Amino acid sequence: MKDKSIGYILQRLGPLLGLLVIVIALTIMSPQFISIDNLLTVLRQVTIIALLAFGMTFVILTGGIDLSVGSTLALAGALTAGFMASGMDPILAVLLGVLAGAIMGAFNGVIIAKGKVAPFIATLATMTIFRGLTLVYTDGRPVTGFTDSEAFDLIGRGYLFGIPIPVIIMFVIFFILLFILKKTVFGRHVYALGGNEEASILSGIKVNRVKIWVYLLTGALSALAGIILTSRLGSASPNAGFTYELDAIAAVVLGGTSLSGGRGWIFGTLVGALIIGVLNNGLNLLGVSSNYQQIVKGGVILLAVLLDRQKSS
Amino acid sequence: MSQQPLIEMKGISKSFAGNKVLNEVDFEVLAGEVHALLGENGAGKSTLMKILTGIYERDEGEVFVKGEPVHFQHAKDSEEKGIAVIHQELNVIPYLTVMENMFLGREIKYGKTGFLNTKKMVEKTKDYLGQLGVEIDPMATAKELSVGQQQMVEIAKALSLDAELIVMDEPTAALTDREIDRLFKVIKNLRDQGVGIIYISHRMEEIFEICDRISVLRDGDYIGTEHVETVEYDEIIRMLVGRQLGTLFPERNTEVGQVKMKVEGLSSDVFNNISFELKEGEILGVAGLMGAGRSEIMQALFGYRDIDEGKIYIDGKEIKIKKPVDAINAGIGFVTEDRKEEGLVLTMSVRENFTLTNLKDVSNQSIVSNEKEGKFVNDMIDRFNVKASSMEQEVKSLSGGNQQKVVIGKWLGINPKILILDEPTRGVDVGAKKEIYQIMNELTEQGVSIIMISSELPEVLGMSDRILVIHEGQIGSELSREEADQENIMFAATGGE
Numbered sequence: 001m002k003d004k005s006i007g008y009i010l011q012r013l014g015p016l017l018g019l020l021v022i023v024i025a026l027t028i029m030s031p032q033f034i035s036i037d038n039l040l041t042v043l044r045q046v047t048i049i050a051l052l053a054f055g056m057t058f059v060i061l062t063g064g065i066d067l068s069v070g071s072t073l074a075l076a077g078a079l080t081a082g083f084m085a086s087g088m089d090p091i092l093a094v095l096l097g098v099l100a101g102a103i104m105g106a107f108n109g110v111i112i113a114k115g116k117v118a119p120f121i122a123t124l125a126t127m128t129i130f131r132g133l134t135l136v137y138t139d140g141r142p143v144t145g146f147t148d149s150e151a152f153d154l155i156g157r158g159y160l161f162g163i164p165i166p167v168i169i170m171f172v173i174f175f176i177l178l179f180i181l182k183k184t185v186f187g188r189h190v191y192a193l194g195g196n197e198e199a200s201i202l203s204g205i206k207v208n209r210v211k212i213w214v215y216l217l218t219g220a221l222s223a224l225a226g227i228i229l230t231s232r233l234g235s236a237s238p239n240a241g242f243t244y245e246l247d248a249i250a251a252v253v254l255g256g257t258s259l260s261g262g263r264g265w266i267f268g269t270l271v272g273a274l275i276i277g278v279l280n281n282g283l284n285l286l287g288v289s290s291n292y293q294q295i296v297k298g299g300v301i302l303l304a305v306l307l308d309r310q311k312s313s
Numbered sequence: 314m315s316q317q318p319l320i321e322m323k324g325i326s327k328s329f330a331g332n333k334v335l336n337e338v339d340f341e342v343l344a345g346e347v348h349a350l351l352g353e354n355g356a357g358k359s360t361l362m363k364i365l366t367g368i369y370e371r372d373e374g375e376v377f378v379k380g381e382p383v384h385f386q387h388a389k390d391s392e393e394k395g396i397a398v399i400h401q402e403l404n405v406i407p408y409l410t411v412m413e414n415m416f417l418g419r420e421i422k423y424g425k426t427g428f429l430n431t432k433k434m435v436e437k438t439k440d441y442l443g444q445l446g447v448e449i450d451p452m453a454t455a456k457e458l459s460v461g462q463q464q465m466v467e468i469a470k471a472l473s474l475d476a477e478l479i480v481m482d483e484p485t486a487a488l489t490d491r492e493i494d495r496l497f498k499v500i501k502n503l504r505d506q507g508v509g510i511i512y513i514s515h516r517m518e519e520i521f522e523i524c525d526r527i528s529v530l531r532d533g534d535y536i537g538t539e540h541v542e543t544v545e546y547d548e549i550i551r552m553l554v555g556r557q558l559g560t561l562f563p564e565r566n567t568e569v570g571q572v573k574m575k576v577e578g579l580s581s582d583v584f585n586n587i588s589f590e591l592k593e594g595e596i597l598g599v600a601g602l603m604g605a606g607r608s609e610i611m612q613a614l615f616g617y618r619d620i621d622e623g624k625i626y627i628d629g630k631e632i633k634i635k636k637p638v639d640a641i642n643a644g645i646g647f648v649t650e651d652r653k654e655e656g657l658v659l660t661m662s663v664r665e666n667f668t669l670t671n672l673k674d675v676s677n678q679s680i681v682s683n684e685k686e687g688k689f690v691n692d693m694i695d696r697f698n699v700k701a702s703s704m705e706q707e708v709k710s711l712s713g714g715n716q717q718k719v720v721i722g723k724w725l726g727i728n729p730k731i732l733i734l735d736e737p738t739r740g741v742d743v744g745a746k747k748e749i750y751q752i753m754n755e756l757t758e759q760g761v762s763i764i765m766i767s768s769e770l771p772e773v774l775g776m777s778d779r780i781l782v783i784h785e786g787q788i789g790s791e792l793s794r795e796e797a798d799q800e801n802i803m804f805a806a807t808g809g810e
Contacts, residue, residue, distance in 0.1 A: 185672045185679045192669060195658035202617060202655055203669040203723065204641040262660035 015255050015271040018304060022275060026282035033285055040164060046277030047166040048073075050270060051225040052244055053251035054177050055105075055218030057269045060252050061181075062214050063194040063261025064119035068108060069222040069248055071130035073241035076101040077226030078138050081236035084146035091151065098223045104130060105219015109212030127245070134238045143236040156231030166228050173221070178266050190214060194261025250297075251276055254304050275300070317380050319344045319478055319509040320365065320396070325374035327360055334360050337374070338535040340528055342478060342509040347500060349512045349520045349541075351553060352530035353714070353742030358513055361530065362480055366391040366398055397471035398480040401740075405463045407456035412438045414455050415470050441469040445499045461492030468499060478509040485519060486740060489603045497523050515742060516769075517546065529553055554744055561743070562775030563750055565794075567757040569595045569778055572629075574731055574762065576614065579623030583609045584786035587623070591731065591764060594757045598777025599766045601806050606786040607766045608650055611733050615640045615647040627730070641670065646724030648717075650735040650766075656720040657708050664690045664704040666719050671726030693722040698748060714745025721752065732756065735766045750776060770799050784808050 027034045052069045059066045080097030084090055104126070111122045146152070158165040181187035189210045192200045200207050222241075230236040254272030257264025279300060283293045318341040327335040335357045342348045352358045363369040365376065367385025376383050378394045385391045405414045412431070415438045421430045438451035447465045455463060464484060471479050481500075485493045500510060500523055512524055520527060521541060529536040529552040536552045570593030579587040584606040591597050601607050612618040614625065616634040624631055627643055634640045640647070649655035657666055667690045668675055675685040690704045697718040701711060708719055717737065724732060734753070738746045753763055753776065767773045773780055780797045782790040782805035790805035 183680050185676050185681060188665065188668075188672055188681060191661065192658050192665070195660035196654075198655050199658050200669070202615075202637055202647060202649060204638045204727075205669070206638060262658070 012256070012265075012268075014307065015268050015275070015304070018254075018307075019271050019275050019278065022278055022282070022300075026278065026285070030282065030285045033282055038281070038285075040162075040167070042274075042277050042281045043167045043170075044164040045281060046273050047164075047170045048225045048229055048241075049244065049247045049251055049276060050170050050273040051173065051221045051228075052218075052241075052248035053255075053269045053273050054173060054266060055221040056245075056248045056252050057255075057257055057264060057266050058177075058181075058190055058214045059119070059218050060249075060257055060259060061190050061194045061261060061264050062211060063197070064112065064211070064214070065123065065249070065259075066105075066108065066119065066215060066218050067123040067245050068104070068127040068130055069218060070241035070244035071127045071134065072101050072104045072219050072222040073226035073229065073244060074236075074238060075104065075130045075134040075137070075226075076223030077230040077236040077240055078134050078143050078238060080223075080227050081143035081146050081230050082137065084149065084152065085143060090149040094152070094155070094227055097227050098220050101223020101226070102216050102220040105222070106212055106216040108219065109215030112215065113208035113211040131238075138236070138238040140238055142238070144234065152231055153234075154231075156228045156233070166232070169224070169228065173224075174266065174270055181266055186210070186213065191262055194263075196262070247276055250301050254301060275304075316343055318342060318377070319346075319379060321375075321377040321380075322361070322365065323375045323377075325361065325364060325376070326372050327357075327364060327369065328372055334533050335364075336533045336535075338530065338533070340535070341538075342511055344477065344509050345504050345507045346526065347504055347510045347512050347524045349514065349524040349527040350530070351513075351520070351527055351549065353553060353712075353744050356530040356742075357533040358530055359482075362398070362482070362511070362513070366396055366480070392474060395475055395477035396480070397474055397476035397478070399464065399467050399471065399482065399484060401483040401486060403460070403463050403467055405455040405458075405466060408454060410452050410454055411442075411449055411458070411466050412451040414466055415441070415451075415473060437473065438469070441473050442466075444472060445469055446502065447495065447499070459489075459492065460487040461489065461495065464488070464492075464496065465499070468503075472503075476508065478511065479503070480511045480513070482513045483515070483740060484512070485514065485516065487603075493519070515740065517549070520549075521546075550743065553742075561747055561750070561771075563747075563754045565596070565754065565757075565776070565778065567594045567754070567778075569593065570760065573627065575626040575629075577624045577626070579610065579613060579620055579625070581609070581613055581618065581620045584613075584783075587788060589781055589788065589791070591762045593762055594760050595778045596753060596757055596763045596765055596776055598773040598780040599764060599783060600768075600770065600773045600780055600802050601783035601789070603768065605783045605806070607783045608735055609786075610783070611647065611735055611764065611766060615645060615733065617647075641727055644727070644730035645733065646670070646727060646729035646731070647733045648720050648724060648735060648737055650739070652713075652716055652720050657716060659707075659709040661708060662705045663694070663699065663701050663708050663711070663719060666708045667693050667704075667723050668726060670723050674726065689726065693725065696725075697722050697752065712742075712745075714741040714748075717741050717745065717749065721749065725756075729761060731762045731764070733764045733766075736768065737765060738767075738769070738772060770802060773802065774798070782806050 032038060052073065055069065056066060076097045079100050080093050083093035083096055108123055108126055111117050112119050154165055156166060160168055181190065189205050192205060193207050193210050197207060226241065229240055251272035252269050253259065254275050255268025257268060276297065279297055280293065283296060321341040323339055325335055325338045326333065338361060340361065350358050360369060364371045367387050367390045383394060412434050416434050421433050422428060423430050435451045442449050442465065445465055445468060449458065449462055449465060484496060488496060503510060514520060524541050526538055526540055527549065528538040531553065572590045573593045574591040577588050587610055599607050609618060613620045616636045616639050625634060632643050634643065653659060658669065664686065668686055672681060675689050676682055694701065694704060699715050699718050701715065708716060738749055741749065757763060765776060774797060778794050780792045780802065781788055782792065782802055784806055789808065792801060
């Protein structure tokens with residue numbers, strides 16, 4: 001590691017420093033922000049976006065994009081709720097929900113890899129299709145009437161050793177994905193594909209297979225996010241996850257992953273998601289209206305990307 | 314009283330992160346002179362040129378343009394003083410026309426309006442291209458042009474900017490012989506008009522043909538300047554490498570064995586009925602003009618291009634190659650012509666590039682073993698004498714020769730039986746070239762069969778046991794090492810019977 005320059009380290013630490021600055025600023029403006037309770041709340045709120053953004057990191061590392069994650073979240077959440085409402089065992093329902101998300105993701109992957117459709121276009125289309133399917137399945141109404149399962153409630157609302165279960169799920173998945181990216185053949189191939197697809201094909205990497213798996217993974221993670229959300233709210237709204245894909249992309253970009261692929265890291269994405277979560281929470285505490293919040297959030301994203309530019313040029 | 318130099322650089326030094334890449338270098342170019350700047354990759358040529366054109370700032374030294382001290386901060390500053398650069402990778406925008414490319418960013422308008430004066434721009438484009446004596450339609454889309462023509466457009470553009478000094482970085486690397494002839498005519502013409510030209514190339518014959526003087530850099534030091542008329546080839550090589558290189562090509566005394574691969578009637582839209590055999594431990598040279606279909610045939614063998622018909626046998630068994638993976642599984646490695654686009658993942662480290670092909674072999678199940686990977690990569694770095702600060706260095710920052718070693722090295726991980734090398738020493742300095750030849754020799758001694766496409770005839774003649782000459786998608790001629798010479802290869806390559 002000795003030839004990593006100071007600039008490189010700064011660039012890597014940039015997102016973390018940004019998060020720190022925001023946290024300090026919010027603490028000064030609103031001391032209750034830094035309480036353990038509130039921080040746990042922030043973490044719990046971040047879970048959904050973080051799970052979407054984790055998958056998105058893989059997709060973006062390959063040089064792709066997935067706009068359908070919010071719709072996948074909604075459809076998988078609704079399906080899981082519907083399965084349970086019709087009397088299915090909650091654990092089976094959750095597994096089927098995740099499977100459904102994986103299938104939706106794999107569908108994206110096949111269209112992109114085998115159909116050679118640009119990821120933006122392919123997932124723009126499936127974003128609409130999956131949302132439409134959700135509306136058809138739910139008839140446009142929230143799915144309820146499944147809340148008698150304690151096990152299911154735990155997923156979104158439970159605590160273990162005082163830590164919200166969704167937060168534990170998020171960290172477990174984070175470490176698994178971190179390991180996959182850093183240590184496995186698959187992870188290396190994700191980076192290689194995003195860095196140079198041509199060279200990857202010519203080196204014998206089965207790039208289509210890598211692509212399909214990446215979208216499949218993202219679909220499954222989106223479904224998991226949908227299930228957690230459904231559990232927390234006690235109902236599955238057909239509009240759940242609307243525009244979440246943008247927050248997920250923002251988290252990835254805030255974390256320093258390059259939209260052109262090949263460069264980035266999942267730790268940055270976690271930090272990026274935290275920045276978004278901390279901002280949401282802090283601005284709420286400060287009583288900033290949600291209209292202004294959007295402006296602040298957008299501004300922070302712009303600022304972060306501009307600063308990143310400065311450093312890398 | 315001697316002529317005042319067009320540009321003069323004195324005592325230029327530059328360090329990057331404490332690493333001195335230029336050490337008190339002197340360099341001058343006269344008006345109406347073609348001055349070759351020579352040096353192995355990593356000698357400091359590009360850095361010196363970047364300082365001249367204002368992309369880098371010098372640490373020490375002085376730069377004069379026509380006797381006037383200058384301190385360029387941006388490429389724009391040097392442009393204003395009449396310095397233009399024709400990069401190795403051309404800067405034309407493929408979907409714009411020749412005229413649009415010429416006037417990009419300084420379009421001629423009707424007065425102060427935003428409306429383009431297309432007519433005038435077309436006329437001027439014609440004028441400038443006419444000055445070079447080339448006929449290119451100003452309204453043609455740039456991507457329809459050959460590389461040579463695109464280069465002419467860039468030179469014309471430099472002229473339209475009133476360039477008095479043109480830096481040409483490996484201008485002939487991607488040109489056909491005919492295009493090189495035309496380029497040389499243009500260069501001589503420019504020289505006669507008083508333009509100074511800095512000519513960077515690894516091809517020694519060209520330098521003797523076109524240049525007036527040469528200056529040599531080695532490891533960031535200025536070694537000297539000589540007149541081409543009075544200097545000997547050996548002397549230049551000695552200046553370049555600081556030692557006697559001996560002969561460039563190692564002695565070939567590998568025992569050629571049984572037939573390893575047999576290709577029968579391979580055909581596609583760009584080549585037709587290609588049949589040949591490749592023996593164990595053999596180096597089969599593939600010569601031909603650019604565009605004859607040499608690379609395409611090899612891409613097809615490697616499963617990277619569809620074929621209409623034809624059969625491939627390895628060790629007497631027919632094998633189907635539909636994708637690169639199939640070829641790799643059959644023990645074929647392919648070092649492509651374009652190492653940046655097709656060979657390397659530039660965002661990755663030396664280590665990660667070395668193990669692109671054999672990551673599974675340095676892994677336990679699907680988890681990469683740091684220990685196995687590190688050992689493999691360190692072995693490769695030693696074996697190929699790769700000059701990198703560590704295996705974590707970004708492959709992007711290596712010199713061309715070292716990058717090429719990485720591309721070749723990554724194929725050794727699959728223990729190839731057959732290695733296809735497409736222009737293995739293009740853009741590689743003399744020292745690295747020799748090392749690559751050495752490695753080829755070693756591989757064949759271990760029984761690996763090599764197919765080498767090359768446009769450099771001395772290389773084809775020096776390394777091949779047998780030579781196929783491709784002409785317009787067909788095998789024009791097959792020559793043994795003994796019977797081949799430059800004349801009969803060129804004869805067959807240009808369609809002689």
